[in-house]
Amino acid sequence: MTRRRLLAVGGVLLALVLGLGLADLLLPPDLTRLHRQSAVVEDSSGTLLRPFALADGTWRLDSDPARIAPLYLAMLREMEDGRFGWHPGIDPLALTRAAFQAVSQGRVVSGGSTLSMQLARLLDPKPRTMAAKLTEMARAVQLQMRLGTAGVLRAYVTLAPFGGRVEGVRAASLAWFGIEPAHLGPAQAALLAALPQSPERLRPDRHPQAAKAARDRVLDRAVGAGLLSADVAQAAKAEALPTFQRDLPMLAPHLAERLSAEGDKRIRTTIDGNLQRVVEGLARALSAGWDDGAELALLVVANDGRRVLAHVGSGDWRRCQVDLTRASRSPGSTLKPFIYALAFDDLSLHPGTLIEDAPQRFGLWLPRNFDQDSHGVMTAREALQRSLNIPAVLVLDQVGPVRLASLLRQVGAELAFPALAEPSLPLALGGVGMRLVDLVMLYAGLAEDGLVRPLAFVHGAETPTGRALVGQPAARAVVQALEGSPPPPGVASARLTQRGRAIAFKTGTSYGFRDAWSIGVSRDYTIGVWVGRPDGAPRPGQYGLAAAAPILFQLFDLLPPDQGRRSPPAQPDHALYHAQPPAALARLSGRGEDTVLSGPGRPRILFPPDGTTVEALADGIALAAQGGVAPLKWIVDGVPLADDVRFWRPEGDGFSRLVVVDGNGQRAVSTIRVVTGQ
Known part of the structure; x- marks a missing residue:
């Protein structure tokens, strides 16, 4: 072939390629139908939990x-x-x-x-x-x-x-x-x-x-x-043909619907598909036996990474499409562990501190125990295990309801108070609206030595760093106390299940038997159970220990054995690890005193004085105290300061609680409003 012919053929081929390329650019194929696919939500292994039909009803x-x-x-x-x-x-x-x-x-x-x-x-x-x-x-x-x-x-x-x-x-x-x-x-x-x-x-x-x-x-x-x-x-x-079209999978429907609303076409969750299927079957069987319109909500979480392994928003999606894990309800007594945890963290209370469970009036309010009885003197540990109301209110009076609510919000929990209402002492008995997802998040924080992290629903999402609610000694003291809680009916020992797992759990019942709760933690898992009617109607006689706790233990028995081990204490000599409290924490004071019943020469805060507004200068706010037994230790908003600190630099405007504790555990408290001038 001559050079001229080769050039001609090459020119034709080049023109053809250019022509095809130009035609492709000018008349591209319409791929709209291919891109219009059903959104799918999958479990952690990629198995389908729930797909969503397109607007015309097509499953693609x-x-x-x-x-x-x-x-x-x-x-x-x-x-x-x-x-x-x-x-x-x-x-x-x-x-x-x-x-x-x-x-x-x-x-x-x-x-x-x-x-x-x-x-x-x-x-x-x-x-x-x-x-x-x-x-x-x-x-x-x-x-x-x-x-x-x-x-x-x-x-x-x-x-x-x-x-x-x-x-x-x-x-x-x-x-x-x-x-x-x-x-x-x-x-x-x-x-x-x-x-x-x-x-x-x-x-x-x-x-x-x-x-x-x-x-x-x-x-x-x-x-x-x-x-x-x-x-x-x-x-x-010889195999038989299918005789009908099956419904496509419908697992974790409430969670799937919420995640798919974010717009992604494919979402891989943290859900364990096999566990989800079993938990949903249990939920359907339980709720089908209730003839008063009651529902339940369940969460199973792996403490490692806060991965949600099972999510049940109601007993049956077709009957109740509201995700009750996110419904705001009265938590009953489930906040009591956090009241004690803050008091332990302040060193204003020890698990062995004696508290008198006797009628006591708080202003116009006279709280009663669930059994309408009084039980005399007992340790703080026993009062928490038995979920007695009067001791919990006494401790909250020491901790401060505004401080408790503020700290819970800071770590990510949603608290719903009536309009214009400030947190008050009824918070100890459920006087606030809370969601199951937030309670499970908080209890999982106790299992991780007081570090609260958001729950993870999406596979592969970055694990948040979390925020400390209390320190390790306080968190472990609460968990150890709750491991000794009285077992629910039909469970031989609340401390151990069939798999030899130590479980720390708490129950709660809201006013009028409207909500029954049980939240439990082991080393590897946290489980939350809520039972009640979606419309908030009472269910007389259905309280947390009888209605929710047995379900909690059934769920724990579905899980593999715990593999995790608690690390050695970071502060092995901390007072909370001692069996006996310091002398100054031997007995809790009554209302109106800002310290425990005392020995002579307890500490006193000279500056900043209680109830004042203080401007933070360049060096911060001066700290001064006298009295007590050396050394004096300052704690600000639950965080201990360095031993030789003389000034505290606040992060911004707002209220802060300053505590000074002496060598015997005696303390003084000053609550101030900080103005930084920024």
């Missing part, structure tokens, strides 16, 4: 060939496009064969469509005309150029019709067989390979004979192509 799930049985993909190529991957989108040999057969026999014997051409038709359906066929051919080449072989295959198995409103192999496998497409057997794969040829005429629930004949033809072709042995194909032909 993204189908990844890597997660589809290879046998199905091989059958698909054998039936639809034997040279797929070897042609540019159109198969000249197949088109020539189809044309010759049509001319010689006077009818269409075989089609020449490739998977790329079928994809073009699925993306832009048109009437079957010669012009439409030519357009499909051009689009097929264009799609092959744009998407490549792997992209065309993925798009086809996502858009292929399988009867009714089901599109894509993943949706079809779930709807017809209830399994993911990776687990398709020979008979199932053959049926799905046949269905797209005529999805309505071959529907097995409506036309079983036609569906069986089509399936068996695919099996015969598979034998001829060496994909199956004859005996395997014969056994597959």
Whole structure:
């Protein structure tokens, strides 16, 4: 060939390439239908929890060939496009064969469509005309150029019709067989390979004979192509066809709906799919036995990373679509551990401090215990274990309800008080609205030595650093006390379950028996249970220990044994680790005194004085105290300061609580308002 001819051929080829490129830019394929897919929410392993239909009711799930049985993909190529991957989108040999057969026999014997051409038709359906066929051919080449072989295959198995409103192999496998497409057997794969040829005429629930004949033809072709042995194909032909389309999975429906509303098409959660299925079954069985309209909400959390392993927003989604894990309800006594934790952290209370459980008036309020009785003198540990009301109010009076509410909010909990109402002493008995998700978050913080982190619902999300509510000694003192709580009915020991797991748990009952709670922590897990009526109506006699705690222990028994171990104490000589309290903490004072009952020479804060507004200067706020037994230790908003500190630098404006503690544990308190002048 001469140089001139070579240049001419090269010019023609270049013009052709440029022409194809220009045509591709000017007339790109419309991929809107491919991109319009059902949102899916998956468990931590990628197994489907809940898909969402498109606006027109179509179930179109993204189908990844890597997660589809290879046998199905091989059958698909054998039936639809034997040279797929070897042609540019159109198969000249197949088109020539189809044309010759049509001319010689006077009818269409075989089609020449490739998977790329079928994809073009699925993306832009048109009437079957010669012009439409030519357009499909051009689009097929264009799609092959744009998407490549792997992209065309993925798009086809996502858009292929399988009867009714089901599109894509993943949706079809779930709807017809209830399994993911990776687990398709020979008979199932053959049926799905046949269905797209005529999805309505071959529907097995409506036309079983036609569906069986089509399936068996695919099996015969598979034998001829060496994909199956004859005996395997014969056994597959004997398998029954599906007689109905199943509902697609509906696990963790409340959580899935909330996460999907954020707009992502695919969300992988932290949920353990197998555990979720069992927990939902338990919830349905329990709620079905209640004839008063009661519901329940459950959360199971792995303390490591705060991963939510199981989430139940109500006993049955079809009956109650409100996510009750996020409903604001009265927490009853479930906040008492945090009242004691703050007092322990301040060293204003020791687990062995004696408290008198006797009637006491707080202004116009005269709280009573749940059993309407008084129980005399006992330790703080026992008062917490028995969830007695009067001791808890006494301790909250020392800690301060405003401070407790402020600290709980600072670590991320939502507290709902009536409009214009300030936190007050009834907070100890449930005088606030709280959500199950927040209570579980707080209790998981106790399990991690007082460090509170948000719960994680999405797999792979970065673990927040968290915020300290109390220090390690205080958190461990509360957990140890709660491990000795009285067991619920039917549980031999609250400390141990069948798996030998130590469980620290607390129950709560709101006023009028409206809410029954139980929250429990072990080394590896935190579980929360709420039982009540969504409308807030009373359920007389249904209290936390009887209605919620047994469910808590049932859930713990579904979990594997704990593997974690608590680290050695960071401060082994801390007073809270001693069995006996310091002399100054031997007994809790009555109301109106800002320290425990005392020995002589207790400390006194000279500056800043209690109840004042103090401006922070450049060096901070001066700290001065006298009296007590050296050394004196300053604690500001629950955080100990350095031993030799003389000035405290606040972070900003607001209220702060300053405590000075002497060597015997005696203390003085000053609550001030800080103005930084910034």
